[in-house]
Amino acid sequence: MIRKWVPEEMPQEEELERRQEAAKEKLASLQLQMKDHRLPVLVLIEGWGAAGKGSAIGGVIRNIDPRFFKVAAMEEPTPEERRRPFLYRYFAKIPEAGKFTFLDSGWAEEVTRQRLSGELGKKQYEDRIESVRGFERTLTDNGYLVLKFFFHISRKAQKKRLEELEKEKDTAWRVGEYDWWQNKHYDKCLEVFDRYLSDTHTSSAPWYIVDAADKKWAQVQVLERLCSGIEVAFQNESLAVPLLQNIFPLVKMPRLEEIPLNLSLEEGEYREKLKDLQGRLRALHYRLYRKKIPVIIAYEGWDAAGKGGNIKRITGALDPRGFEVHPIASPEPHEKARHYLWRFWTRLPKTGHIAVFDRTWYGRVMVERLEGFCGENDWQRAYYEINEFEKELSKWGAVLIKFWVQIDKDTQLARFQERQNTPQKQWKITDEDWRNREKWDQYEAAVNEMLQKTSTVYAPWHVLESVDKKYARIKALEIVIQAIEAALKEKDS
Amino acid sequence: MIRKWVPEEMPQEEELERRQEAAKEKLASLQLQMKDHRLPVLVLIEGWGAAGKGSAIGGVIRNIDPRFFKVAAMEEPTPEERRRPFLYRYFAKIPEAGKFTFLDSGWAEEVTRQRLSGELGKKQYEDRIESVRGFERTLTDNGYLVLKFFFHISRKAQKKRLEELEKEKDTAWRVGEYDWWQNKHYDKCLEVFDRYLSDTHTSSAPWYIVDAADKKWAQVQVLERLCSGIEVAFQNESLAVPLLQNIFPLVKMPRLEEIPLNLSLEEGEYREKLKDLQGRLRALHYRLYRKKIPVIIAYEGWDAAGKGGNIKRITGALDPRGFEVHPIASPEPHEKARHYLWRFWTRLPKTGHIAVFDRTWYGRVMVERLEGFCGENDWQRAYYEINEFEKELSKWGAVLIKFWVQIDKDTQLARFQERQNTPQKQWKITDEDWRNREKWDQYEAAVNEMLQKTSTVYAPWHVLESVDKKYARIKALEIVIQAIEAALKEKDS
Numbered sequence: 001m002i003r004k005w006v007p008e009e010m011p012q013e014e015e016l017e018r019r020q021e022a023a024k025e026k027l028a029s030l031q032l033q034m035k036d037h038r039l040p041v042l043v044l045i046e047g048w049g050a051a052g053k054g055s056a057i058g059g060v061i062r063n064i065d066p067r068f069f070k071v072a073a074m075e076e077p078t079p080e081e082r083r084r085p086f087l088y089r090y091f092a093k094i095p096e097a098g099k100f101t102f103l104d105s106g107w108a109e110e111v112t113r114q115r116l117s118g119e120l121g122k123k124q125y126e127d128r129i130e131s132v133r134g135f136e137r138t139l140t141d142n143g144y145l146v147l148k149f150f151f152h153i154s155r156k157a158q159k160k161r162l163e164e165l166e167k168e169k170d171t172a173w174r175v176g177e178y179d180w181w182q183n184k185h186y187d188k189c190l191e192v193f194d195r196y197l198s199d200t201h202t203s204s205a206p207w208y209i210v211d212a213a214d215k216k217w218a219q220v221q222v223l224e225r226l227c228s229g230i231e232v233a234f235q236n237e238s239l240a241v242p243l244l245q246n247i248f249p250l251v252k253m254p255r256l257e258e259i260p261l262n263l264s265l266e267e268g269e270y271r272e273k274l275k276d277l278q279g280r281l282r283a284l285h286y287r288l289y290r291k292k293i294p295v296i297i298a299y300e301g302w303d304a305a306g307k308g309g310n311i312k313r314i315t316g317a318l319d320p321r322g323f324e325v326h327p328i329a330s331p332e333p334h335e336k337a338r339h340y341l342w343r344f345w346t347r348l349p350k351t352g353h354i355a356v357f358d359r360t361w362y363g364r365v366m367v368e369r370l371e372g373f374c375g376e377n378d379w380q381r382a383y384y385e386i387n388e389f390e391k392e393l394s395k396w397g398a399v400l401i402k403f404w405v406q407i408d409k410d411t412q413l414a415r416f417q418e419r420q421n422t423p424q425k426q427w428k429i430t431d432e433d434w435r436n437r438e439k440w441d442q443y444e445a446a447v448n449e450m451l452q453k454t455s456t457v458y459a460p461w462h463v464l465e466s467v468d469k470k471y472a473r474i475k476a477l478e479i480v481i482q483a484i485e486a487a488l489k490e491k492d493s
Numbered sequence: 494m495i496r497k498w499v500p501e502e503m504p505q506e507e508e509l510e511r512r513q514e515a516a517k518e519k520l521a522s523l524q525l526q527m528k529d530h531r532l533p534v535l536v537l538i539e540g541w542g543a544a545g546k547g548s549a550i551g552g553v554i555r556n557i558d559p560r561f562f563k564v565a566a567m568e569e570p571t572p573e574e575r576r577r578p579f580l581y582r583y584f585a586k587i588p589e590a591g592k593f594t595f596l597d598s599g600w601a602e603e604v605t606r607q608r609l610s611g612e613l614g615k616k617q618y619e620d621r622i623e624s625v626r627g628f629e630r631t632l633t634d635n636g637y638l639v640l641k642f643f644f645h646i647s648r649k650a651q652k653k654r655l656e657e658l659e660k661e662k663d664t665a666w667r668v669g670e671y672d673w674w675q676n677k678h679y680d681k682c683l684e685v686f687d688r689y690l691s692d693t694h695t696s697s698a699p700w701y702i703v704d705a706a707d708k709k710w711a712q713v714q715v716l717e718r719l720c721s722g723i724e725v726a727f728q729n730e731s732l733a734v735p736l737l738q739n740i741f742p743l744v745k746m747p748r749l750e751e752i753p754l755n756l757s758l759e760e761g762e763y764r765e766k767l768k769d770l771q772g773r774l775r776a777l778h779y780r781l782y783r784k785k786i787p788v789i790i791a792y793e794g795w796d797a798a799g800k801g802g803n804i805k806r807i808t809g810a811l812d813p814r815g816f817e818v819h820p821i822a823s824p825e826p827h828e829k830a831r832h833y834l835w836r837f838w839t840r841l842p843k844t845g846h847i848a849v850f851d852r853t854w855y856g857r858v859m860v861e862r863l864e865g866f867c868g869e870n871d872w873q874r875a876y877y878e879i880n881e882f883e884k885e886l887s888k889w890g891a892v893l894i895k896f897w898v899q900i901d902k903d904t905q906l907a908r909f910q911e912r913q914n915t916p917q918k919q920w921k922i923t924d925e926d927w928r929n930r931e932k933w934d935q936y937e938a939a940v941n942e943m944l945q946k947t948s949t950v951y952a953p954w955h956v957l958e959s960v961d962k963k964y965a966r967i968k969a970l971e972i973v974i975q976a977i978e979a980a981l982k983e984k985d986s
Contacts, residue, residue: 006742137696203630204696208738225738232733232870240728243721245701249499377725 001197002152002190007211008221016216023223024063030230031064031100037234038097040144040338043226044106047151048189049179050161051212056151057102059219060226069100077110083292083350085396086110086128087135091345094139096337107132108148112196113178116189127395129199134388140204141241141381142339145233148205149222150197151212155186240377246453248387251460253451256444259406264468277477278317284484285318285354291491292351294398297480298360301405302443303433304415306469310405311356313473314480323354328363340364340374340382341389351397360402361386365450370442383453394458399487401480404451405464405472409440494690495645495683500704501714509709516716517556523723524557524593530727531590533637533831536719537599540644541682542672543654544705549644550595552712553719562593570603576785576843578889579603579621580628584838587632589830600625601641605689606671609682620888622692627881633697634734634874635832638726641698642715643690644705648679733870739946741880744953746944749937752899757961770970771810777977778811778847784984785844787891790973791853794898795936796926797908799962803898804849806966807973811847821852833857833867833875834882844890853895854879858943863935876946887951892980894973897944898957898965902933 011019034041045053054073061069072093081089087107095101111128114120120128139146153161162179165171182189201207208225212218265273288295297314299307315323326347335343341361349355364386369379393400407415416437419429436443455461462479466472504512527534538546547566554562565586574582580600588594604621607613613621632639646654655672658664675682694700701718705711758766781788790807792800808816819840828836834854842848857879862872886893900908909930912922929936948954955972959965 001740005738005740008739008743009745141696202696203634203734203737206735206737209740228736228873232735235731235733235870238728239732240725241696242699242725244696244699245498245718246501247494247498247702250501252502377728380721 001201001207002150002194002209005152005209007152007209010211010214010217016220020216020220020223023220023227026227027060027063027223027230030227031068033234034068034100034230035098037237038143038337039230039233040095040097041100041226041230041233042094042139042144042146043100043102044108044146044148045102045151045222046105046108046149047210047212048153048158049176049182050158050165050174051151051153052161052215052218053104053151055215056210056212056219056222057104059215060222061102063223064100068098069102070095071102071104073104074106074109076113080350083352084348085392085398087131087392088345088348090135091339091342094144094338094342096334097143098337106148107135108150108196108200112189112192115192115196116185129196131392131395132200133202134392136200136202136205138341138385138388139339141239141385142378143239144339145229146205147226147229148200148207149210149225150193150207151210151218153212155183157213158183158186238375240375241381243377243380244384246384246387248391249457250453251455251457253455253461254463255448256406256451259463259465261408261411261465261467263465263471265470265474267470270470270474273474274313274477277474277481278313280481281314281317281477281484282319284481284488285322287488288354288399288484289319289322289352291488293484293487293491294349294351294393294396295354295480295484295487296349296357296393296398296400297354298357298362298400298402299405300360300362300366300403300447301464301466302407302412303436304412304419304428305405305407306466306472307358307405309469310403310464310466310473310476311358313477315356317477318354322352323356324349325356325358328357328359340368341385344389348393361389362450362454365454366443366446369446370439383450386454387456387459390454390456390459399483400459401483402455402459402461403464403476403479404447404461405466407466409437411467412437494694494700495643495687495702498645498702500645500702503704503707503710509713513709513713513716516713516720519720520553520556520716520723523720524561526727527561527593527723528591530730531636531830532723532726533588533590534593534719534723534726535587535632535637535639536593536595537601537639537641538595538644538715539598539601539642540703540705541646541651542669542675543651543658543667544644544646545654545708545711546597546644548708549703549705549712549715550597552708553715554593554595556716557593561591562595563588564595564597566597567599567602569606573843576845577841578885578891580624580885581838581841583628584832584835587637587831587835589827590636591830599641600628601643601686601689601693605682605685608685608689609678622689624885624888625693626695627885629693629695629698631834631878631881632832634732634878635871636732637832638722639698640719640722641693641700642703642718643686643700644703644711646705648676650706651676651679731868733868734874736870736873737877739877739880741884742950743946744948744950746948746954747956748941749899749944752956752958754901754904754958754960756958756964758963758967760963763963763967766967767806767970770967770974771806773974774807774810774970774977775812777974777981778815780981781847781892781977782812782815782845784981786977786980786984787842787844787886787889788847788973788977788980789842789850789886789891789893790847791850791855791893791895792898793853793855793859793896793940794957794959795900795905796929797905797912797921798898798900799959799965800851800898802962803896803957803959803966803969804851806970808849810970815845816847816849817842818849818851821850821856833861834878837882841886854882855943855947858947859936859939862939863932876943879947880949880952883947883949883952892976893952894976895948895952895954896957896969896972897940897954898959900959902930904960905930 045057047053090107093101115125136146162175165175197207210218210221301307344361364382365379368374390400416429419425451461464472464475538550540546550564583600586594608618629639655668658668690700703711703714794800837854857875858872861867883893909922912918944954957965957968
């Protein structure tokens with residue numbers, strides 16, 4: 001791409017000034033409208049070292065109300081960040097609806113740098129490209145404007161700039177080893193950058209190559225592209241996108257009506273098993289901590305199915321320094337203003353830790369679907385997006401266990417009534433629970449669809465028959481133990 | 494892609510029947526709505542030989558009113574088709590708004606077959622991929638629904654089917670050499686198919702892999718995908734798409750106001766030069782016919798600028814068997830119902846022939862822009878689309894010459910008045926001409942933008958100063974001769 005690209009000729013000084021002023025004014029006015037349109041804009045400024053990325057961002061943001069943008073300078077990932085999936089720190093930075101995030105630089109820098117250093121082999125590089133494409137696609141599919149700039153300068157110009165920066169005490173610190181390395185291996189870098197750009201040049205998130213030889217001209221190019229990108233995005237308020245075919249290996253799931261309701265456990269047997277299993281889980285927790293395996297346990301199920309008590313039996317066995325429980329309620333405003341997976345990406349555990357989600361990202365295809373909180377195209381697309389999200393977790397090495405806690409409608413009624421009639425349990429039952437119960441059949445159909453479409457080989461659903469809560473708790477512990485043991489075994493082999 | 498894909502499990506017979514009936518009914522109802530939505534749907538059925546592509550199409554179309562679809566069985570290109578650009582025969586087949594075209598098979602088959610036979614080397618294959626991506630993108634950007642299916646069967650299943658087909662006299666003819674060749678080189682084919690699918694899997698035109706082991710099941714998969722694709726497309730009536738950065742090398746053009754108006758030629762000199770140049774052009778026409786070089790001469794310019802007379806001086810030198818003039822008026826209904834480039838793609842000359850366009854595809858960024866016949870996003874996107882179209886012509890080997898015939902406003906007035914006052918010329922002047930004249934300044938701005946943005950190295954604009962028509966005619970002849978001579982020279986070298 002870079003090699004084929006022919007830069008637009010830089011205008012004369014006067015014309016350049018005029019275009020700069022016009023673009024600044026336009027951006028200021030568009031920025032005000034972004035709020036009404038609830039458009040989130042993610043701007044990636046990538047390119048050669050010393051190409052002037054930072055100064056371009058500086059020039060652009062001077063025209064934007066500081067309440068409406070964030071700038072993130074992404075360095076090489078820290079050891080802490082390396083304990084999360086590759087995309088974690090980028091997903092965390094995505095803007096709210098109506099706001100900008102500028103990244104200096106983004107994931108292109110990270111992937112190409114690691115490719116150049118040899119940290120990523122050919123196969124791993126292709127894996128990364130797959131992740132990047134999926135990430136950018138799910139952002140744009142969900143209404144994000146993703147603008148990607150590559151700041152290009154010649155080898156000679158880069159050398160000159162690096163020398164100039166090094167001459168002054170104030171700026172010398174800005175020159176890193178990698179900048180000089182790039183200059184020495186310019187052709188090799190160009191090849192890798194060019195390949196990356198081609199690999200990630202899509203019609204919904206295309207690349208713009210910026211002629212960065214002149215700083216003001218570079219800024220004008222960015223400003224104009226920002227404006228044109230935002231104007232186009234304003235025209236696409238309710239975009240529906242083609243549904244992608246599921247390409248993820250699925251496991252056959254039973255339908256809810258086929259699940260037996262009579263499974264139970266004697267109190268004595270329960271006590272005994274519980275003690276034994278919790279002991280084993282405790283020991284495993286230390287082992288997976290040492291092996292740095294992350295574990296994610298996701299709970300979904302009917303109201304009053306016994307999720308809370310079940311979770312307690314798991315966490316009761318764990319070292320409190322190594323796990324977190326995330327109760328998921330309705331999204332808060334700052335969460336609702338972002339991609340629906342954002343609040344889950346940002347809650348992922350570090351390697352070696354366990355995260356338990358009490359309700360999950362599957363809200364998209366249950367409550368959000370049934371209550372109309374998202375459009376039909378949104379929830380239909382979500383099966384693929386969720387499978388892809390979990391695939392990312394699996395590529396990262398996570399053990400992912402998903403529980404559907406199942407009871408029948410009568411059992412729920414009995415438990416609701418008991419809650420209502422027991423003063424210390426009344427907080428647990430709300431009007432909303434009763435309202436949801438009225439939509440039982442719709443929910444059942446949605447759950448069945450969800451189980452069929454998102455039970456993958458790498459992240460299968462497990463049904464916990466929870467009319468007898470004891471039975472469900474023991475089964476959950478057994479499944480968790482089995483999954484962790486399998487992961488430890490694989491890691492050892 | 495194919496190797497990663499895990500087929501959905503085929504439902505039991507009863508469930509399969511139910512889904513088939515449901516999808517058929519839905520498709521019938523969607524087809525009626527397609528007309529109102531003016532949605533054109535292009536369906537590519539690609540895949541292994543003997544995978545049942547034809548029979549699947551047969552099953553699907555039984556549910557559609559015959560007035561609303563066409564099926565095209567694309568064989569290997571004929572010698573005649575090989576004298577056009579690769580995409581020509583596919584562009585010619587795109588459906589009208591509200592209708593289907595089913596291709597059995599499409600460009601995937603052609604590209605992969607030629608890749609497998611070695612006819613396309615690595616570099617040429619990449620060129621083809623670039624063409625295909627651009628083609629599919631410009632269709633979907635302009636409101637087409639492009640649904641791509643790949644019918645997949647195992648090596649064993651293919652072998653069994655080929656043997657069965659060969660056993661019966663009625664079906665034996667359907668087995669070709671290439672089918673058996675595929676079966677013998679199954680793994681190699683799989684690799685090439687898989688690579689092609691990955692290379693062309695985009696979010697606006699994604700691939701669907703069809704498990705074609707069972708014919709009814711294959712048909713159900715296609716039916717369901719058709720329905721879901723159409724439903725999604727209905728939601729995107731006025732899609733705006735991100736504007737792509739120009740990546741084509743541009744030639745600097747003067748602005749219209751800088752063009753001198755005083756260039757002229759003496760009658761005597763004109764006669765002499767005309768005779769000489771037409772003689773040379775005549776000779777060149779035979780040479781380029783033998784060398785099979787296609788030539789496209791495109792005229793744009795102000796009303797009454799002298800396009801007609803200029804064209805006559807060119808064609809007067811040509812062998813009538815080797816050229817065609819295409820006067821371009823407002824599109825007819827069947828043209829308006831298709832991609833705006835369709836009526837130009839279908840009028841491309843064969844190799845060795847000359848096509849002269851009296852007005853062109855640049856209507857998109859002039860009259861269609863100014864009269865609001867297309868949206869802003871449409872004409873803004875068109876600069877890229879047109880550069881890309883002309884790039885395709887250039888890759889094909891065409892000589893492409895674009896003339897802007899320039900006069901000033903006063904000259905136009907004088908010529909309008911003369912037409913009005915001369916009975917035999919009155920047909921040449923209409924109310925529309927006067928109306929257009931009122932928008933002179935808007936047109937001038939649009940023309941300036943067009944000249945700046947679409948004058949590429951491989952298809953530059955030439956301004957013909959036509960206040961003195963004689964001057965303009967001689968200049969046009971000289972430019973045409975020069976361009977053809979250069980192409981012949983290049984072909985010889």
